[in-house]
Amino acid sequence: xxxxxxxxxxxxxxxxxxxxxxxxxxxxxxxxxxxxxxxxxxxxxxxxxxxxxxxxxxxxxxxxxxxxxxxxxxxxxxxxxxxxxxxxxxxxxxxxxxxxxxxxxxxxxxxxxxxxxxxxxxxxxxxxxxxxxxxxxxxxxxxxxxxxxxxxxxxxxxxxxxxxxxxxxxxxxxxxxxxxxxxxxxxxxxxxxxxxxxxxxxxxxxxxxxxxxxxxxxxxxxxxxxxxxxxxxxxxxxxxxxxxxxxxxxxxxxxxxxxxxxxxxxxxxxxxxxxxxxxxxxxxxxxxxxxxxxxxxxxxxxxxxxxxxxxxxxxxxxxxxxxxxxxxxxxxxxxxxxxxxxxxxxxxxxxxxxxxxxxxxxxxxxxxxxxxxxxxxxxxxxxxxxxxxxxxxxxxxxxxxxxxxxxxxxxxxxxxxxxxxxxxxxxxxxxxxxxxxxxxxxxxxxxxxxxxxxxxxxxxxxxxxxxxxxxxxxxxxxxxxxxxxxxxx
Amino acid sequence: xxxxxxxxxxxxxxxxxxxxxxxxxxxxxxxxxxxxxxxxxxxxxxxxxxxxxxxxxxxxxxxxxxxxxxxxxxxxxxxxxxxxxxxxxxxxxxxxxxxxxxxxxxxxxxxxxxxxxxxxxxxxxxxxxxxxxxxxxxxxxxxxxxxxxxxxxxxxxxxxxxxxxxxxxxxxxxxxxxxxxxxxxxxxxxxxxxxxxxxxxxxxxxxxxxxxxxxxxxxxxxxxxxxxxxxxxxxxxxxxxxxxxxxxxxxxxxxxxxxxxxxxxxxxxxxxxxxxxxxxxxxxxxxxxxxxxxxxxxxxxxxxxxxxxxxxxxxxxxxxxxxxxxxxxxxxxxxxxxxxxxxxxxxxxxxxxxxxxxxxxxxxxxxxxxxxxxxxxxxxxxxxxxxxxxxxxxxxxxxxxxxxxxxxxxxxxxxxxxxxxxxxxxxxxxxxxxxxxxxxxxxx
Numbered sequence: 001x002x003x004x005x006x007x008x009x010x011x012x013x014x015x016x017x018x019x020x021x022x023x024x025x026x027x028x029x030x031x032x033x034x035x036x037x038x039x040x041x042x043x044x045x046x047x048x049x050x051x052x053x054x055x056x057x058x059x060x061x062x063x064x065x066x067x068x069x070x071x072x073x074x075x076x077x078x079x080x081x082x083x084x085x086x087x088x089x090x091x092x093x094x095x096x097x098x099x100x101x102x103x104x105x106x107x108x109x110x111x112x113x114x115x116x117x118x119x120x121x122x123x124x125x126x127x128x129x130x131x132x133x134x135x136x137x138x139x140x141x142x143x144x145x146x147x148x149x150x151x152x153x154x155x156x157x158x159x160x161x162x163x164x165x166x167x168x169x170x171x172x173x174x175x176x177x178x179x180x181x182x183x184x185x186x187x188x189x190x191x192x193x194x195x196x197x198x199x200x201x202x203x204x205x206x207x208x209x210x211x212x213x214x215x216x217x218x219x220x221x222x223x224x225x226x227x228x229x230x231x232x233x234x235x236x237x238x239x240x241x242x243x244x245x246x247x248x249x250x251x252x253x254x255x256x257x258x259x260x261x262x263x264x265x266x267x268x269x270x271x272x273x274x275x276x277x278x279x280x281x282x283x284x285x286x287x288x289x290x291x292x293x294x295x296x297x298x299x300x301x302x303x304x305x306x307x308x309x310x311x312x313x314x315x316x317x318x319x320x321x322x323x324x325x326x327x328x329x330x331x332x333x334x335x336x337x338x339x340x341x342x343x344x345x346x347x348x349x350x351x352x353x354x355x356x357x358x359x360x361x362x363x364x365x366x367x368x369x370x371x372x373x374x375x376x377x378x379x380x381x382x383x384x385x386x387x388x389x390x391x392x393x394x395x396x397x398x399x400x401x402x403x404x405x406x407x408x409x410x411x412x413x414x415x416x417x418x419x420x421x422x423x424x425x426x427x428x429x430x431x432x433x434x435x436x437x438x439x440x441x442x443x444x445x446x447x448x449x450x451x452x453x454x455x456x457x458x459x460x461x462x463x464x465x466x467x468x469x470x471x472x473x474x475x476x477x478x479x480x481x482x483x484x485x486x487x488x489x
Numbered sequence: 490x491x492x493x494x495x496x497x498x499x500x501x502x503x504x505x506x507x508x509x510x511x512x513x514x515x516x517x518x519x520x521x522x523x524x525x526x527x528x529x530x531x532x533x534x535x536x537x538x539x540x541x542x543x544x545x546x547x548x549x550x551x552x553x554x555x556x557x558x559x560x561x562x563x564x565x566x567x568x569x570x571x572x573x574x575x576x577x578x579x580x581x582x583x584x585x586x587x588x589x590x591x592x593x594x595x596x597x598x599x600x601x602x603x604x605x606x607x608x609x610x611x612x613x614x615x616x617x618x619x620x621x622x623x624x625x626x627x628x629x630x631x632x633x634x635x636x637x638x639x640x641x642x643x644x645x646x647x648x649x650x651x652x653x654x655x656x657x658x659x660x661x662x663x664x665x666x667x668x669x670x671x672x673x674x675x676x677x678x679x680x681x682x683x684x685x686x687x688x689x690x691x692x693x694x695x696x697x698x699x700x701x702x703x704x705x706x707x708x709x710x711x712x713x714x715x716x717x718x719x720x721x722x723x724x725x726x727x728x729x730x731x732x733x734x735x736x737x738x739x740x741x742x743x744x745x746x747x748x749x750x751x752x753x754x755x756x757x758x759x760x761x762x763x764x765x766x767x768x769x770x771x772x773x774x775x776x777x778x779x780x781x782x783x784x785x786x787x788x789x790x791x792x793x794x795x796x797x798x799x800x801x802x803x804x805x806x807x808x809x810x811x812x813x814x815x816x817x818x819x820x821x822x823x824x825x826x827x828x829x830x831x832x833x834x835x836x837x838x839x840x841x842x843x844x845x846x847x848x849x850x851x852x853x854x855x856x857x858x859x860x861x862x863x864x865x866x867x868x869x870x871x872x873x874x875x876x877x878x879x880x881x882x883x884x885x886x887x888x889x890x891x892x893x894x895x896x897x898x899x900x901x902x903x904x905x906x907x908x909x910x911x912x913x914x915x916x917x918x919x920x921x922x923x924x925x926x927x928x929x930x931x932x933x
Contacts, residue, residue: 409852414848418835418844425865427848
């Protein structure tokens with residue numbers, strides 16, 4: 001075979017591998033057969049009231065929702081992201097969908113539900129769990145099961161759905177909700193504040209180190225609904241918690257909306273580690289369907305010496321718009337953000353973080369790794385702001401982009417504002433494709449091009465992966481290699 | 490519509506005939522389009538995208554006088570203004586406020602290059618062909634300039650021609666009242682041409698001045714241009730400048746923007762690399778103290794494959810000064826083998842100084858090597874300590890380190906004599922000395 005032919009064949013091989021990757025099925029695309037109560041589509045004050053009454057909420061919460069809703073009506077859909085945001089018809093979405101469980105006893109698990117979560121690889125029964133990870137399972141608008149609650153309660157740790165928390169711990173919820181992300185924050189925050197359904201509530205009391213990983217699993221099941229998750233995590237003085245979040249949705253041709261708010265409050269000397277493996281349905285190979293993941297996540301290191309660490313692996317969603325941020329209010333606080341975002345086909349991801357340094361000697365680290373394949377767009381958007389009084393702050397930012405096809409895009413939009421002369425802020429970014437020499441080296445040693453790409457990408461993302469809790473790291477690594485399968489270009 | 494903008498639109502509407510009468514037809518051809526763009530336009534708010542630190546509304550709000558009737562504002566004794574680079578002999582031209590005036594050494598570059606005002610140019614065909622082709626009216630300042638401009642300077646270097654002496658253009662503000670100068674510069678290098686252009690900004694008197702300046706640069710195939718801009722104005726001077734460059738295949742361009750003293754400056758650099766095998770160097774530095782405000786905004790559009798670009802901006806900020814930098818490298822689809830670097834390094838040397846930086850990459854092709862780095866920090870304490878242990882006083886040590894910090898921008902200058910001069914100027918600036926040449930009228 002002549003040299004040209006060989007090259008051609010190699011190219012064809014690569015192209016066929018790309019095609020395979022594009023047709024790689026989404027593993028979690030099934031639909032479960034629950035009976036689901038769905039309220040009619042549309043959004044108006046009555047719907048907000050109805051959601052509130054369905055959840056038997058107190059008056060103050062309804063007021064909160066209505067205020068948020070009225071504010072939302074004055075806002076317009078923001079268009080500044082580097083994504084092709086279509087006009088979303090907010091009247092064509094149903095804002096509440098509750099799967100009906102057949103048992104009323106909270107301790108018993110509905111068999112259909114159990115089947116669903118077994119299929120997703122999330123066993124809900126406590127004895128089956130490996131190392132003891134408490135799970136709050138949320139399907140559509142309702143938290144269906146929370147495990148290990150009693151054991152946690154012995155330590156004073158509160159881990160339940162936010163709806164239950166509103167009933168059982170109204171003072172705590174009222175004290176903290178909306179303090180980090182007020183409903184006036186942005187368009188989706190206002191929407192979420194008006195119609196939020198379920199999510200997790202975590203409270204770690206003073207001096208307690210949470211003995212197990214807490215996790216939420218979000219599942220969209222019903223069609224033509226939106227999921228409006230609301231999570232609130234409070235770590236009181238000297239406490240520690242590691243919280244994980246996972247998400248999947250069925251394969252549908254329509255786009256579904258997931259607009260969440262996550263608020264984290266970290267008090268003195270406390271530490272919160274928040275990890276996400278986001279695997280919403282990304283749409284098919286032509287970009288049809290998929291979840292719009294438009295979330296507001298923000299934490300505040302309120303007390304001195306506190307620490308908040310975000311780790312995220314983003315592989316799903318048609319559109320991702322997500323900036324987990326940290327307000328470093330206390331002195332000597334630490335903020336971290338580690339992210340791997342992989343986009344392929346026609347996915348669009350605009351993600352990054354904000355580190356707002358208000359406290360003296362606060363430190364932050366940002367490591368963001370973007371991988372774009374197919375026709376996707378992958379952007380890092382971030383801000384590091386050092387207030388004039390926040391002296392001796394330190395930030396290091398690194399954002400790298402790897403391009404796996406010549407039709408994809410990789411972008412970085414960082415903003416740095418420094419207001420004093422004792423802080424040091426560094427930002428570095430690179431964009432390139434996979435090093436051909438490395439692939440060649442692997443090929444030489446008998447490793448196929450596809451495996452070599454997997455190796456190189458996993459190595460590239462390693463800085464972030466090693467920050468994930470062990471159970472999740474394995475899952476995330478597998479997810480990355482499955483998603484990558486054949487994205488060699 | 491903002492009032493700041495409206496006053497100039499009204500000014501134009503009221504004096505339309507006068508403005509048109511004093512301008513060449515090429516300028517009038519675009520004027521109405523610019524007027525239309527500004528109709529209903531809103532000046533970007535401070536803090537909005539691309540204007541993080543600069544408030545155009547505030548800058549344009551004062552009621553500046555504009556030389557509508559296009560009277561000759563030049564001074565008679567042009568020779569009194571000096572802006573010397575020792576051992577460098579240049580072809581010298583002045584722009585007094587907005588009036589072009591050649592000096593005694595003008596037109597002696599010993600080649601076919603010509604430097605003329607738009608109205609008296611011997612190359613009206615070049616003006617007609619290139620005027621307005623690089624600049625985009627989407628920039629509000631460029632649109633404002635295009636609407637109000639009556640004359641400008643055309644630097645024309647014909648095909649294959651090399652200028653032997655650098656062309657030096659000195660912009661001087663010298664007026665008795667608050668004044669806005671609408672300045673326009675068009676640089677055309679035909680294929681294989683070479684030129685070096687040095688532009689300096691100076692201010693005389695304590696009036697409030699606004700320089701609304703649009704520069705268009707057309708660089709033909711395999712042509713080479715060095716463009717140095719030195720700003721040595723004073724606190725009363727506001728400068729809104731937009732530099733638009735179009736590069737053809739194989740061309741080589743160096744843009745160097747240096748701000749030593751100024752009031753309030755906003756520079757936009759917009760470079761379109763349209764041909765393959767181009768080299769683009771975009772360098773900049775700012776040394777700011779007092780209430781100085783320096784905002785540099787850059788965009789390099791890689792529209793063709795196999796090119797390289799290198800960008801580096803450095804700032805030293807003292808006192809209450811504000812520095813801003815926003816840069817973007819954009820690689821269009823199907824432009825492989827682009828090697829682009831963008832750097833922004835800043836020293837914040839006072840608690841009240843502020844730095845805003847926004848380095849950006851937008852990449853649509855995979856086979857490229859693009860990176861950027863941005864840092865905001867202070868002088869190395871260890872190095873300062875080391876020097877002090879060797880008997881070098883703290884202020885001197887600081888000055889030495891800052892000079893060293895600026896050296897990679899200074900080293901990028903491709904004219905030996907200018908590089909030496911710049912090094913000297915930076916040293917004087919850091920020591921707080923006056924930068925004005927001994928024999929210059931401004932010295933008094």
